[in-house]
Amino acid sequence: MKITLKVWRQKNKESKGAFKTYVHNHVSSDMSFLEMLDVLNDELIRKNEEPIAFDHDCREGICGMCSLYINGHPHGPVQTTACQLHMRSFKDGETITIEPWRAKPFPVIKDLIVDRTSFERIQQAGGYVSVNTGGVPDANAIPISKNLAEEAFDAAACIGCGACVAACKNASAMLFVSAKVSQFALLPQGQVERKARVEKMVAQMDAEGFGSCTNTYACEAECPKGIKVTNIARMNREYLSAMVSSHKIESKGGGD
Amino acid sequence: MKLDSKIPEGPLAEKWTRHKFNLKLVNPANKRKYDVIVVGTGLAGASAAASLGELGYNVKAFCFQDSPRRAHSIAAQGGINAAKNYQNDGDSVFRLFYDTIKGGDYRSREGNVYRLAETSVNIIDQCVAQGVPFAREYGGLLANRSFGGAQVSRTFYARGQTGQQLLLGAYGALNRQIANGKVKMYTRTEMLDVVVIDGKARGIITRDLTTGKIEAHSAHVVLLCTGGYSNVFYLSTSAKGSNATAIWRAHKKGAFFGNPCFTQIHPTCIPVTGTHQSKLTLMSESLRNDGRVWVPKKAMPGLKSKDAINLPETERDYFLERKYPSFGNLVPRDVASRNAKQVCDEGRGVGSGLAVFLDFTDAIKRDGESVIRAKYGNLFDMYQQITGENPYKGPMMIYPAVHYTMGGLWVDYNLMTSVPGLFALGECNFSDHGANRLGASALMQGLADGYFVIPFTVGDYLANIGWNDKIGTDHPAFKEAIDGVNERVNKLLTIKGNKTVDEFHRQLGLTMWDYCGMSRTEEGLKKAKKIIQDLQAEFWTNVNVLGSSNELNQELEKAGRVADFLELGELMIDDALNRSESCGGHFREESQTPEGEALRKDDDFAYVAAWEYQGDGQPEVLHKEELKFENVKLTQRSYK
Numbered sequence: 001m002k003i004t005l006k007v008w009r010q011k012n013k014e015s016k017g018a019f020k021t022y023v024h025n026h027v028s029s030d031m032s033f034l035e036m037l038d039v040l041n042d043e044l045i046r047k048n049e050e051p052i053a054f055d056h057d058c059r060e061g062i063c064g065m066c067s068l069y070i071n072g073h074p075h076g077p078v079q080t081t082a083c084q085l086h087m088r089s090f091k092d093g094e095t096i097t098i099e100p101w102r103a104k105p106f107p108v109i110k111d112l113i114v115d116r117t118s119f120e121r122i123q124q125a126g127g128y129v130s131v132n133t134g135g136v137p138d139a140n141a142i143p144i145s146k147n148l149a150e151e152a153f154d155a156a157a158c159i160g161c162g163a164c165v166a167a168c169k170n171a172s173a174m175l176f177v178s179a180k181v182s183q184f185a186l187l188p189q190g191q192v193e194r195k196a197r198v199e200k201m202v203a204q205m206d207a208e209g210f211g212s213c214t215n216t217y218a219c220e221a222e223c224p225k226g227i228k229v230t231n232i233a234r235m236n237r238e239y240l241s242a243m244v245s246s247h248k249i250e251s252k253g254g255g256d
Numbered sequence: 257m258k259l260d261s262k263i264p265e266g267p268l269a270e271k272w273t274r275h276k277f278n279l280k281l282v283n284p285a286n287k288r289k290y291d292v293i294v295v296g297t298g299l300a301g302a303s304a305a306a307s308l309g310e311l312g313y314n315v316k317a318f319c320f321q322d323s324p325r326r327a328h329s330i331a332a333q334g335g336i337n338a339a340k341n342y343q344n345d346g347d348s349v350f351r352l353f354y355d356t357i358k359g360g361d362y363r364s365r366e367g368n369v370y371r372l373a374e375t376s377v378n379i380i381d382q383c384v385a386q387g388v389p390f391a392r393e394y395g396g397l398l399a400n401r402s403f404g405g406a407q408v409s410r411t412f413y414a415r416g417q418t419g420q421q422l423l424l425g426a427y428g429a430l431n432r433q434i435a436n437g438k439v440k441m442y443t444r445t446e447m448l449d450v451v452v453i454d455g456k457a458r459g460i461i462t463r464d465l466t467t468g469k470i471e472a473h474s475a476h477v478v479l480l481c482t483g484g485y486s487n488v489f490y491l492s493t494s495a496k497g498s499n500a501t502a503i504w505r506a507h508k509k510g511a512f513f514g515n516p517c518f519t520q521i522h523p524t525c526i527p528v529t530g531t532h533q534s535k536l537t538l539m540s541e542s543l544r545n546d547g548r549v550w551v552p553k554k555a556m557p558g559l560k561s562k563d564a565i566n567l568p569e570t571e572r573d574y575f576l577e578r579k580y581p582s583f584g585n586l587v588p589r590d591v592a593s594r595n596a597k598q599v600c601d602e603g604r605g606v607g608s609g610l611a612v613f614l615d616f617t618d619a620i621k622r623d624g625e626s627v628i629r630a631k632y633g634n635l636f637d638m639y640q641q642i643t644g645e646n647p648y649k650g651p652m653m654i655y656p657a658v659h660y661t662m663g664g665l666w667v668d669y670n671l672m673t674s675v676p677g678l679f680a681l682g683e684c685n686f687s688d689h690g691a692n693r694l695g696a697s698a699l700m701q702g703l704a705d706g707y708f709v710i711p712f713t714v715g716d717y718l719a720n721i722g723w724n725d726k727i728g729t730d731h732p733a734f735k736e737a738i739d740g741v742n743e744r745v746n747k748l749l750t751i752k753g754n755k756t757v758d759e760f761h762r763q764l765g766l767t768m769w770d771y772c773g774m775s776r777t778e779e780g781l782k783k784a785k786k787i788i789q790d791l792q793a794e795f796w797t798n799v800n801v802l803g804s805s806n807e808l809n810q811e812l813e814k815a816g817r818v819a820d821f822l823e824l825g826e827l828m829i830d831d832a833l834n835r836s837e838s839c840g841g842h843f844r845e846e847s848q849t850p851e852g853e854a855l856r857k858d859d860d861f862a863y864v865a866a867w868e869y870q871g872d873g874q875p876e877v878l879h880k881e882e883l884k885f886e887n888v889k890l891t892q893r894s895y896k
Contacts (some may be wrong), residue, residue, distance in 0.1 A: 012807065030529040030644075038758070039532050045756050045811065050802050053810055055322065057495040059535045061638075062420055063326040080641060088644050109466055110808045117443065120323055124435040128428030129387045133307040133707045134378070136385035140342060143396030153389040153414065156421060160325055189387040 001027040001087060004095040005040070007052055010108050013115075017108065019097070029088040033076060034059060034066065036087055053111040059083040061224065064159035067166070068112055069099040074163035074222045081161065081224045101162050103171035105208045116162050118208040119176065123160075125204035126197040127180040129189045148186055155182040157225045164219035164227070170211030175219040177205050178235035179227050185238050195242035202239055259512075259866055259881040262668040263367035268887050269349075272371045275669070279712050280719035287312035289723035291475040292714065293460055295447045295502050297324030299419070299699060300682025301481030302426035303706030309433030311711060313718075316473055317430070317439055318462060320446045320497055320813075325427045328483060328495040329702060332419025333540045335403055335411035336699040338376040343400050347408040349373045354888060355406060356697060359588070360662070360690020361840035361856060362890045363515070363864070365883060367669060368687050375708040376700050380412055382707055386425040390414050404541060404695025405586045411696045416540060416634050422699055426706070446813065447502045448741045450478060450678060452509045453733045457678035458726075461737045463745075465813060468806040470741050472729040476718055477677050479710065480506060481702075484661035484683040486519065488821045488828065489773070490765025492658040493525060493538040499817040500824050503665050503684050511673040512866040512879060514666035514686030516824065517832035520693055520841045521774050522659035523592035526642050527611040531762075536657040537642060539635045541695060544585045544592070546619035546628065547652070550574045551612050555603040561650030564606065564613060575599055583895040590692055590774075590841045590854070591895060593656035597774045600655075607653045615651035656774060660698060662689040662841065663831070666866040666881075670713035671705060674866070677721075679714065681705035686864065691840025745805045748815045753798030757814045760795050764788065764818070764825055772829050777845045781833045785826060792822045827867060827876060834878060837861045849892075858890055 003024045010017025024040050031039070034056050041051035057065040061084040070076035076085045090096060100108050105118040144152075156179070164175035181198050184190025190197070213232055220229045264275040282290065290313050294305040297319040305317040319327060339352040352373035357364060380398070384390065390412050391399040403411035414421040433439040442462070449461040451472070459474035485500035486492035507513050524543055525536045552559060553573045575595055577584045585592075596612045605611055620628050625648060629636070636647045643653070665673045665680040667687055672679050682702040689697065727733075771777075771784035795818070803809040838847040838854035839861070847855045864881040 028530055028532060031532050032534070032642075035532045035534050038534055042756055042758060045800060045802060048800075048802065051811060053808060057321055057326055057497045058328060058331045059496060060331050060537050062331050062417070063321070063328070063495065064323075065321060065326050084641055086642070086644065113808065116322055120431075120441075120443070123428070124431040126435075128432045129385065130432060131382075131385045131429075132310045133303070133382060133429070133711065136381045139340070139380045139384040139390075140397045142384060144392055145396050146392045146394050149389050149392045152387075153421075156389050156424065157417065159420075160323065183389070184387055187387050187389070189385060 001029060001090070001092045003027050003036070003090065006095065006097045007112070008099045009052070009111055012110055013107055027087050029086070031087045032059070032083060033068070033070070033085040033087065034083050053113050055113050056083055062159060064161035067101050067114060067161060069101060069166055071097055074101065074166040075224055079222065079224060079226070101166040103165045103210075105171065105173070105210055106162060106165065118210070119160055119162065119173070121208065122173070122177055122201055122204045123180065126193070126200040129184060130193060142188055144188060152183045152186040155179045155186070155227065155231055158227050159225055161224065163222050163224060165210065167218040167222035168211065169216065169218070170214060172213045172219070173205050173208075173210035174213040174232045174235065175223065175227055175229065177201050178231035181235045181238055182231040185234060194238070195245065198235060198238040199242045259666070259879050260668060261365060261367075261881055262670060263365060264669065268366060268370050271367050272374055276712050279716035282715050282719045284312060286723055288314060290314065290718050291316070291726065293473055293475040293478045294318070294481060295460065295479065296327065296481035296483060296684070297430065298327035298329035298481060298483055298682060299423055299426055299702030300706045301327070301479070302423065302430045303703050304479055304481060304681055304710045305439050306426060306429035306433050307707055307711045308714065309436065309438035312438070315433070315439040316442065316475065318442045318445045318447060320444065320465060322443050324430055324441065324443070325424060327423065328498050329423045329699070330420045331495065332699055333416045333538070334542065335401065335413035335418045335696040336379065336422065337403070337410050337694070337696045338380045338412060338700065339373050339410060340377055340380060342398060343409045345408045347410045351408065352376060352410065356688070356694055357690070357888050358891070359694040360692050361854070361893065362690065362858070362862065362885065363518070363839055363883065364688055364690030366885060366887055371709070372688050372701060372704050375704040378708055379700060379703045383422055383425050386428060388414065388421045388425040405583065405588060406694070419699060422703065426703070448505065448816065449737050450506045450509050451733055451737045452675055453727055453731060456676045458731070459729065459734065461734075461741050463741070466808050468804070468809065470738055472734040472738055474727060474729045474734065476721065476723070476726050477679060477714055479679045479681060479714070480665065480684055481681045481706065482684045484664070485821070485824055486658045486661055488764065488825045489658040489768050490761045491528065491533060491536050491769070493522065493536050496535060499820070501817050501820045503680065504820040504824050506665060506673065506675070506678060508869050510675045510869070511678055511680070512666035512868050513663070513827060514864050514866050515663040515691070515831065516828045516867065517772065517835060517842055518662035518691050518840065519658055520589060520660040520662060521593040521656045523589055523596060523656045524614065524654045525657035526639065527607060527653050527655040529608070537638070538657065538659060539639060539654070541589065543614060543632060543635060546631070547585065547614040547616050548574055548618060549576050549585050549592070549596070549612055549614055551599045551604040551606060556606070557603070557609060559606040561613070561645055561653065565617070565650050573599070573604070580895045587895045588692070589695070590843070594774050594843060596656055611653040611655045613651035614654045616647065617651070620648070658773070660693055662686065662691060662693055666864065670716065671709055672713070672717065677717065679710065681710060691842055744816070745812065748799070748801050748812060748819070749803070749805060751797065751799050751801065753800050755798050756800060757811055757818050760791060760799060761814070761818045761821065763791055764822055768825050768828070772832050775843050775845055776832050778833065778836070781829050785829045788822060788826050788829065792826070795819060795822060830876065831865055831867065834865060835861055854893070856892070
């Protein structure tokens with residue numbers, strides 16, 4: 001196959017980027033999208049041109065590291081991660097445009113690589129159950145109905161890639177945040193911190209500058225793991241309920 | 257130097273309990289005076305960093321990815337073993353211990369393996385408390401399955417994403433400590449050296465992968481949790497970024513390397529499609545529960561799945577069922593892999609020639625497509641996504657791929673390497689799996705080390721040295737180490753040769769796969785050693801790394817890692833040459849039974865091979881740690 005690529009090149013965070021066009025003559029339909037870029041990079045290096053920087057790691061669709069915006073879709077035309085997209089999804093002679101995730105809270109670091117540490121800070125704000133190692137009850141002391149466990153799992157399957165943000169015209173992170181909030185709101189282990197969790201995670205999400213949700217559902221349509229927008233509805237309910245019964249308790253410390 | 261495994265005295269079942277009592281404790285008020293470095297944030301690293309943060313130590317954690325959640329533990333599919341005996345089917349701590357020792361072909365320590373089995377039960381409790389959504393029965397209790405040919409159902413699982421869910425649990429615990437200020441997290445940061453002063457590990461040198469800044473970090477202890485080295489083979493099921501640099505740097509600073517040649521080859525991976533192939537994808541071996549493995553009886557080069565369905569039964573060779581009537585398609589990973597290679601070597605491979613069929617036609621006929629879809633739907637989808645072929649309509653094609661490295665840094669019972677203050681956890685140590693790891697045991701070991709072993713043993717080390725025994729980064733040794741790292745980086749950037757980093761890596765990988773892969777001979781290994789030595793020399797004169805050091809430079813990152821793989825590959829070959837027996841995943845053609853099965857030589861090789869670095873270009877020195885078996889009887893594996 002022969003493919004024309006229009007790739008976003010940007011030296012670093014500070015510099016202004018631009019599209020650069022490459023004609024790629026050595027594409028096989030069996031290649032993954034990232035392997036197609038590998039082969040191009042190999043050719044660029046041989047011509048002493050700097051290769052295209054892009055994030056990737058597991059190449060099995062689970063680590064969430066790859067983050068390419070391909071022909072106007074996060075991860076490209078198929079609802080999967082870019083590493084699981086194969087060139088057989090494209091036509092011979094096609095022109096493909098590759099950009100980084102576009103969102104203010106995801107600044108470009110270089111070429112197609114963005115900084116997603118805003119996601120980290122949201123998780124750090126409360127995306128966990130506060131238990132220390134050891135001293136926990138026997139695993140079967142907490143029975144959980146199969147349906148509930150499955151529903152929590154559906155939310156927990158999020159890989160934190162940020163495609164939902166890239167897909168959204170408002171750069172909203174609601175799908176990502178609501179997936180974690182939902183997992184723990186559904187499970188008995190998450191009940192104790194249920195209200196505090198949603199409050200803290202939403203507050204951090206807002207502080208990072210992610211936009212609002214206007215229910216276009218573009219996030220769900222592009223999510224490589226099929227995370228449902230019903231999680232967003234759940235998070236809205238959780239948030240409302242938490243705000244109504246604002247429960248903030250300041251620790252007094254001390255004790256004897 | 258005499259290797260001391262520090263296995264505690266006493267009956268097997270009491271060793272760990274006694275040992276824990278004998279370990280020194282750090283006063284709660286003093287814990288904040290100690291600094292701990294954790295490199296790598298997979299299951300072992302994240303669980304260790306979180307647990308040590310909870311205890312009150314000051315932790316600095318490092319990962320090369322943009323988030324701790326992306327470590328390659330995330331990709332583990334099958335499950336995690338634990339001796340809970342929830343199924344009332346005869347499991348026990350001793351049985352899990354026994355299966356693990358036997359599965360490892362009697363090349364691991366009884367004491368370590370028993371502790372692993374013992375702590376396995378705590379892991380499940382911990383993960384459930386964190387909200388890990390394990391599979392459940394309708395009554396609400398946890399579900400189990402039998403895995404990897406085990407006779408009991410002791411594997412806990414979360415669909416086909418067990419590693420992901422366990423890592424996200426540990427990641428949550430780590431995030432909580434980051435928020436509490438007890439762990440400082442450095443993402444997109446790579447460790448490039450360990451600093452050893454007067455025989456003790458005192459810190460590390462890192463490179464910020466975004467800015468290129470080289471920095472020194474000092475601490476009372478350094479924990480390496482950096483995973484395995486399967487990427488020596490270039491093509492493996494590891495992530496592209498998985499590398500051996502941290503452990504190899506540590507090795508060159510005095511940490512012995514244990515059993516480097518012990519690698520695991522997984523039989524059910526998706527075959528290579530061409531020279532562009534960048535990595536391999538594994539499909540859970542649970543597929544072998546229902547799939548039948550076969551090739552044509554006579555060579556049929558290029559045979560495709562859609563044509564295979566019409567091939568009469570009489571012209572098919574179900575070679576595993578034929579050779580192993582009692583275990584059939586469920587023989588252990590190494591046996592299944594070696595047999596697939598053998599039929600392909602005979603010219604009977606299908607597709608590209610390096611593939612065999614895994615056929616579900618009979619299972620679909622027997623159970624119906626919906627039952628098969630319910631069991632393996634996600635794996636079938638994955639196969640179709642990658643290959644573009646529908647596995648419900650014709651047999652899958654599979655081929656073995658490197659999947660796990662049992663070897664790693666030598667550690668004692670406390671998980672401390674031969675360098676005091678330097679610990680190794682999870683896949684990067686050699687400790688628990690012997691010559692072959694059982695399915696669903698990698699996740700167990702990573703979390704056992706991080707949650708339940710290291711908090712005790714690190715405490716003992718720290719209590720013994722005292723909090724004022726710390727050396728700051730102003731010590732000349734740190735400056736010297738930084739200079740060394742800078743020099744190496746600059747050297748890589750100034751060679752400006754004619755070959756790309758990947759080209760070297762591919763050549764190394766092919767050499768290792770051909771001569772130090774599923775089947776090894778003295779002649780082949782010697783040949784490979786020469787090829788690799790030549791590659792090493794060529795690398796340092798002919799590699800082309802573009803760009804500069806003070807920016808994000810992925811080629812530079814790769815170059816440093818490949819330089820280390822080239823050296824580690826040679827040590828793996830030395831180790832494979834030395835071990836002229838077959839055991840577990842290590843198959844020396846010179847040592848096989850008349851039926852062609854792996855033949856151990858317990859009188860000569862019941863030891864851990866621990867290699868000591870002697871300087872560039874010098875042969876490494878072999879130390880032997882004798883393995884004592886007091887609780888199990890050594891037997892020859894048989895799957896007939």
